[in-house]
Amino acid sequence: MTLPRFYPIFDDVSWLRRMLPLGVKLVQLRIKDQPEDALRVQLSEARDLCTDHGAVLVVNDHWQLAIELGCDWVHLGQEDLDEADVPAIRAAGLKLGLSTHDKAELARALALKPDYVALGPIYPTILKKMKWHQQGIEKLSVWKALVGDIPLVAIGGMSTERAGGAFESGANVVSAVTDITLHDDPEGRVKAWLEVCG
Numbered sequence: 001m002t003l004p005r006f007y008p009i010f011d012d013v014s015w016l017r018r019m020l021p022l023g024v025k026l027v028q029l030r031i032k033d034q035p036e037d038a039l040r041v042q043l044s045e046a047r048d049l050c051t052d053h054g055a056v057l058v059v060n061d062h063w064q065l066a067i068e069l070g071c072d073w074v075h076l077g078q079e080d081l082d083e084a085d086v087p088a089i090r091a092a093g094l095k096l097g098l099s100t101h102d103k104a105e106l107a108r109a110l111a112l113k114p115d116y117v118a119l120g121p122i123y124p125t126i127l128k129k130m131k132w133h134q135q136g137i138e139k140l141s142v143w144k145a146l147v148g149d150i151p152l153v154a155i156g157g158m159s160t161e162r163a164g165g166a167f168e169s170g171a172n173v174v175s176a177v178t179d180i181t182l183h184d185d186p187e188g189r190v191k192a193w194l195e196v197c198g
């Protein structure tokens, strides 16, 4: 499967309203700390917007809602996996992206036959506190050798300037949050990302 090479992550559907018309074809909605009703509203609109724009929506964390709402993809981290019903996710036909940070996590992820594997943080991230030190782009080559044909996503401190190095090191997809959302001109930054990622 070939995924689009640019994978922005946003925390509100209003970002999708702004960015999908620019040509984003793969996007994650990563919403924390909202009540289920509000989540359902956000995810439903995101699902419909992505359908209208021919884009792939990845739902972070909320796998039950993703199933309920007929979404196509879910992203889970290692702690999410402790609670998630992966057979139910698969039985509902959803594709699954998984976070990894070390080889034990990668082995656990690969056993679940994920549709992509993410490695991070490649560079330091300001989005959230993490126990992991920056991995460095060299580790992407190690991961690519281990995941084979499974798409490899580089995440953490990624920028338009850093994307090329990540692709050269083995990433198939590059994901970014604050490089876009904290930029003075988020639309301009997304256009730059789309150029860089071809």
Ligand SMILES: Cc1ncc(COP(=O)(O)OP(=O)(O)O)c(N)n1
Binding pocket: 028, 030, 060, 061, 075, 076, 077, 078, 079, 080, 097, 098, 099, 118, 119, 120, 128, 153, 155, 175
């Ligand atoms: C593409 C991608 N990679 C990694 C993550 C992180 O997932 P997780 O470790 O579950 O942390 P939260 O994002 O849920 O805080 C991701 N969301 N997307």
Ligand SMILES: Cc1nc(C(=O)O)sc1CCOP(=O)(O)O
Binding pocket: 099, 100, 119, 120, 121, 122, 124, 125, 126, 127, 128, 155, 156, 157, 158, 175, 176, 177, 178, 179
């Ligand atoms: C959500 C997330 N997960 C990571 C991981 O390594 O698993 S790094 C990260 C934050 C990405 O944000 P930014 O592009 O602003 O650094």
Ligand SMILES: [Mg+2]
Binding pocket: 060, 061, 075, 076, 077, 080
């Ligand atoms: Mg998570």
